[in-house]
Amino acid sequence: MHNDTAATPKYSRAISLLKEMRESLKEGIIPVGIFNDRELYEMEIEKIFTRKWIFVGHESEIPSPGDYVLRYIGEDPFIVNRDESGEIRVMLDACVHRGVRVCRAEKGNASHFRCPYHGFIYKNNGDLIGMPAQQHAYNGLNKKEWGLLEARCDTLHGLIFACLDNDTPPLEEYLADSKYYLDLLFGLQDEGLEVIGEPQRWIVKANWKVAAENFSGDAYHLIFLHHSAYEVGSTPFSMLGNMNGEQILAGNGHCVDISLDKTPQPVDMPYWNFPQEIVDTFRLDRLDPKGLEIVRDSKEMLGNIFPNSSFLLMTVTPEKDLPPVPFISMRQWRPKGPDEIEIWNWFLMFKNTPQSFKEASYRAGSTTFSLSGIFEMDDSMTWETITQTAGNRFARENLKLNFQMGMNGMGKAKRDEEWPLPGIAYYPRYGEGNQRYFYESYVQTMLGED
């Protein structure tokens, strides 16, 4: 019997939406429907989240052999741990016998992972070492072939990335021009960074691309959406005065966004307002002149590693009458459906800093960029309504979103031909080129043209 549905190519509707988007993007137009579409979402899980490098945590979260944390890549849970030999591993949290999850907590120390169903037992390097009544039940099983499924993993300055596809280039190559900027920030101190406490997790009913796009380079929204933060003195400078800066297309869909004046001039808070004794620990001697300028003169630095890993450095006031304090946040925008993300928010600080400074930095970050953050709560509210709009029948078929800032003479952003560092830079931050680049890379990846 003929089966009509089988004859329809997989994701046919999503593919036609993507092809439409590929064309409209040339004019800076994006159909709102991409922000809440079940078929597109399923395609994203297959074409993006099982293929790209995803940030899952930091080495400092698992300092000792046996330490583990539970993390996610797309929809799947993974054990991120340090095995007995000290090697970092990323292993699917699922027993090979029936698929029961073998990791029982979000964090801990374990020499072995044991499946509660039939008792299959794995070493913390993923090797299957046995099961109850083995001679009667599974004699002859080649246990070497039945370990926990393992993902590729690699680190950069202790940041752990994982990838589910063996054909994806190695992490360093994948990061392309974004690596320079990650090196700049995360390599400032020889001792490196550490995660303060545990990451925050919370649910926002928004599509993951909205969040990734925002961190890719939406400087423009700071002026209006986050005006209350300036009003109450949380941010020391007006957002309108913070629009000078470079927006950088950093390869493979990665984006970097740095506030920085074109010509060096004295700033109120050099070195992001790190205390001098901490600045003294920075390896400024390793920086090239422009890199030094970024560290000394920029007010904030953020970006998105395609697809859904973001970073942010900002200097904010955690409470009235306190001087501004810098904080560093890493993000994973974990997709949980076309209209839902789980936000993972890590605060990191340079290891060689006083405990009191780490605490002050954490407070600066959590007051502004967290579940209770006075910046973040306004973001999540708008992200949710974009996603609602995208799910509604009339809007999804008729509403085309304008991403044209910086195109055709609109918006002040121009290509910065003199930018001496990696990537293609635009100046000032009145542009939406980073976002367009994110979506171009998105379409290419989805259509297999990356």
Next chain:
Amino acid sequence: MEKQQIIDACDPVNRRLLLEGEQFLIREAELLDRGQYGDWIGLLAADIRYQIPIRITRERHAASPFSDQAWHMNENMGSIAMRVERTFSDYNWAEDPPSRTRHFLTNFRLSEAVDRGGEQEIVVRSNLLLFRSRFDSPAYELVSGEREDTLRRTSDGWRLAKRIVWLDHTTMGISSLGIFL
């Protein structure tokens, strides 16, 4: 980690203290639910500590499921004042119009009653269920946890000196926390 102790409140002195604590917390919750944050701040001691530690799923033998370094909120008067000021900003997009909240407080128990240098302090523990509804959606959010509140008696009545909310959630099912638990 949470305090475990419960003081026998059948004793008339303790009974009176618990009742005073209960009445204070019920009044305080009313101000929060009505959005009267100006009056609410008046009920806080100048050295207020307001903390919501992050909870993590841990195995039973682990020392504590609560982080001692990571918080959803870790506030003092300065940061609370900043948040309250923001609440009344014309640019408070997250909470204007305000979400509708209802604090349900139950299972009050007296955990400590001490004299600290002439100042009487009591620790009252209670169960909190917070209902929140937003915009025109019939959907609602719930936050559940245990409150551990330190109240201090002053010449103007009781003041909240410290609040720790021990959440029942690890991953928070709410999109923002622009309110006080």
